[in-house]
Amino acid sequence: MISTAVWKAKQATRRLVTAWERAGGRGVAAELLRLARELVGVPLALARELLFDLRRGIRTRGFVRNEDHVAARSVGGDPTFYQPIGLRPLKEALATVPVDRDRSTLVDLGAGRGRAVLLAAEAGFERVVGVELDERLAAEAEQNVRRWHRRAPRGVLPEVTVVHGDAATAPVPSGPLVVTMFNPFGATTLDLVLGSLCTARRDDPDPAWVVYVNPVHEAGFAAFPRFTAHARGRDWVVHRLAPAPGTVTADS
Numbered sequence: 001m002i003s004t005a006v007w008k009a010k011q012a013t014r015r016l017v018t019a020w021e022r023a024g025g026r027g028v029a030a031e032l033l034r035l036a037r038e039l040v041g042v043p044l045a046l047a048r049e050l051l052f053d054l055r056r057g058i059r060t061r062g063f064v065r066n067e068d069h070v071a072a073r074s075v076g077g078d079p080t081f082y083q084p085i086g087l088r089p090l091k092e093a094l095a096t097v098p099v100d101r102d103r104s105t106l107v108d109l110g111a112g113r114g115r116a117v118l119l120a121a122e123a124g125f126e127r128v129v130g131v132e133l134d135e136r137l138a139a140e141a142e143q144n145v146r147r148w149h150r151r152a153p154r155g156v157l158p159e160v161t162v163v164h165g166d167a168a169t170a171p172v173p174s175g176p177l178v179v180t181m182f183n184p185f186g187a188t189t190l191d192l193v194l195g196s197l198c199t200a201r202r203d204d205p206d207p208a209w210v211v212y213v214n215p216v217h218e219a220g221f222a223a224f225p226r227f228t229a230h231a232r233g234r235d236w237v238v239h240r241l242a243p244a245p246g247t248v249t250a251d252s
């Protein structure tokens with residue numbers, strides 16, 4: 001929570017500084033107005049999240065201060081606690097990722113109660129996997145998935161699973177892949193995750209995409225030159241992992 005608050009404060013300061021550099025006092029006033037509007041939008045976003053749960057008969061809302069419990073079990077030892085992802089940022093970020101969703105896998109690292117997992121399932125991904133290290137939350141996410149399945153419209157449904165495990169050691173699927181993270185852990189685990197993605201995807205001809213919401217530790221991507229920033233929003237960034245040099249790709 002503190003790292004997110006610090007990151008958000010830094011973002012707001014950066015926006016105000018940029019506004020000052022571009023348009024002086026007027027720019028700052030306009031940016032302050034935008035920040036105030038965003039703050040006013042918070043209750044509306046919370047109401048949307050409540051509706052999201054009620055319509056599906058699930059519960060993804062609420063904070064769970066589980067970081068000590070999870071830290072003792074994780075390789076990196078730097079988890080953040082459970083806080084559900086907002087509906088807007090994930091939707092916005094996924095819209096920038098150029099994959100055929102109906103033949104792609106999405107893996108949400110630090111899946112919590114499974115909100116991103118279900119958003120991805122509804123967004124048309126062929127296969128969705130959530131990885132969660134807190135066994136109680138993993139069980140709640142599985143229950144949410146079962147309830148969601150019961151209410152889902154008939155037809156072709158994606159394969160949705162939640163795995164109890166550590167993101168740092170989770171298997172990396174081959175083929176078209178999108179990995180999502182909502183600031184689930186610190187720099188140590190992020191480094192392990194990015195390293196594992198680079199190694200596992202060495203010979204894969206498809207690029208992989210990492211959607212990072214609240215990208216508090218984004219600086220960690222710099223250690224892996226195969227990653228490049230592809231798109232950026234107010235509170236998210238999408239990185240593209242290029243196939244390793246020499247890999248035969250569809251366009252080579």
Ligand SMILES: C[S@@+](CC[C@H](N)C(=O)[O-])C[C@H]1O[C@@H](n2cnc3c(N)ncnc32)[C@H](O)[C@@H]1O
Nearest residue numbers: 079082083084085110112115116133166167184
């Ligand atoms: C901010 S919440 C993410 C919420 C979630 N993605 C959603 O859809 O709402 C972070 C989650 O990451 C989990 N977590 C932390 N470290 C982890 C690790 N190394 N492996 C897997 N899960 C982890 C925490 O237990 C917590 O549930």
